[in-house]
Amino acid sequence: MAKIEFRNVVKRFGAVEVIPDLNLVIEDGEFVALLGPSGCGKSTSLFMLAGIYVPSGGELLFDGHVVNEVETRDRNVGVVFQSYALYPHMSVRDNILFPLRFKKTPRDEALARVTAAADLVRVAELLDRRPSELSGGQQQRVALARALVKEPQLLLLDEPLSNLDASLRLSMRTEIKSLHAQLGVTTVLVTHDQIEATTMADRIICMRAGRIEQVGTPDDLYLRPSSLFVAGFIGSPPINLVAGEAEDGMVTVNGARFPVEGASGSLTVGLRPEHLRIGDTGFAGRIAQIEPMGREILYVVETGMGAVRVLEQGSSAGHSTGEQVKIGFLSENSLVFETERQKLIAGAHVREPV
């Protein structure tokens, strides 16, 4: 197990600076997710942890020791690659055994550990097959077993679920999380999928263009996103963000006006679709579109401030397209950002117009 620390880490590829200055501490035994859109530097960070990329500047520490120049093979990290990267010409057994070859583990012990690892991820009956004879989910498990068999001090997961179908993704999510709970190994998950990050990780590091936007628990990122970027990235369907001007305690957004507390100037109001409800109070609008999602229904409502998404519980649409409705919300659920700096204004809220 290891405590990981990035200290002013820089990574450049030629003239391109992918990561300008990364500072981050990952505690021993923690499960963190690096979350962000593609090109945000999350995979680069992971590859630096694995030793595949060498930082261009700053220090990377494992348990207080600088590991910048330590070679991949001497780091004792386990990696599950996005494509699984199983060795195609080896049986599942040899794939899982492979890391132990280089540790000079006695053969009997090595085989026992392979069996144990295979049992752990439930691929024991597949040991004699080739990777090409496995389904995606099985390949994923084998890749996990191979990463875990050497008892790594750090487990790195690079978009591990992105190649699986939806139902498999759900069950692997649970399994990876329970494996982590069982083994307690420090784990870093790289993903662009906010659901993966929020469901599995203890802590999420939301990245954008090589910089950390926000570090926090899934709740922090959802309830108190520090910036417009995080607010827009977390939550599905995405948050409604509308820009307006505040004066004398009233914010004007396009044609709509709300009372606002604790802020003034150019503001952006954030209202999550699931926090809005169609009722007797609030701002008026006309239902433009209805999207049933099974357990919930997504309404797209044309209002004075533009199109607003409203997520209502219940499986049958209580409203029809073209209907005039009023949309209300609880003041404490509203978010207010400074438009200029794109930052959250803590404690600021808007209220339903009366």
Place this chain on the structure above:
Amino acid sequence: MTTIADELTIERRGHAGSVARRRTNFVIFLGPAIILTVLFFVVPVVIDVAVSFTDLSRSLRISEFTTEQYEKVFRTDRRLSQVIGLTFIYVFGTLAIFNVTFGLILAVATTAIRNASGSFFRGVWLLPRMSPSVLYILLWLWAVSPTEAGLINQVLMQAFGLDAPLDLLTSAPIALIIISNGFIGASMGMIIFTAAIRSIPEHLYHAAAVDGAGTFAKIRFITLPALRWPISFVTIYQTLSLLVSFEYILLLTKGGPFYDTTVYALYVYRRAFESGQYGYGAALALFLIVIGVVVALLGWRFFDMERLLQRPRIEVH
């Protein structure tokens, strides 16, 4: 009433009106190839078989049809066993040292360094293949010239203090024909192996590094297994091409001294065109085809090509 399957077949084949068109297409697309194949592959074989059953010689007159030539091949020609032994050494030596092993080393080495330098070195190794064989051998003749002016002798005498010039064409002719052929032959393996190495997904190397593999372990466990097919292919293909090619040897040593570097194909040439025994040459050539087919089938079996050529059951990304 047609079933769905019938309709699908018709759909796939096109409708009745296009039968004539398909015939025309067949003639247009395959005609030229068929003509060429017949003219330059089938007809020569037929002529060869015919000639091998005659006593055709320098006089270019056929006086009788006979199986005498085959008796010579299998019974009376005492030199033939020596020739076949030499051919084995030549083919196996060139393949094992250069065409496969050295080609592999070149491919691994030139893909491990920077792309620009790698391409440069591969280009250098391709030069002899691109130059005319006569020119290439002329350079070799200069290099191994038995006088003090020969390149190798200059180096040996001036840098290593050798007293008298060496006559490599006399003292090491077999090594010379293997090296001169191998320097050219290695480039084909190099190109095929390079392409194969390039197609190995990079994440496999990353995974191997994570699992603790060093450079040589990566070559052994990732690169070489991925090259199984290309290595098998190059081995079989080059065996056949080495069996029948003799132009470099003819130009370099003329098969000499005496018959010391006369490989099978060159022996056929010398018998037919130097001694004028056309009938015997034809019989020898036919026997070479048989040897070639047998060797190819053995190689096919040995490398389990059938399994290698099967399509993978699941696409591997």
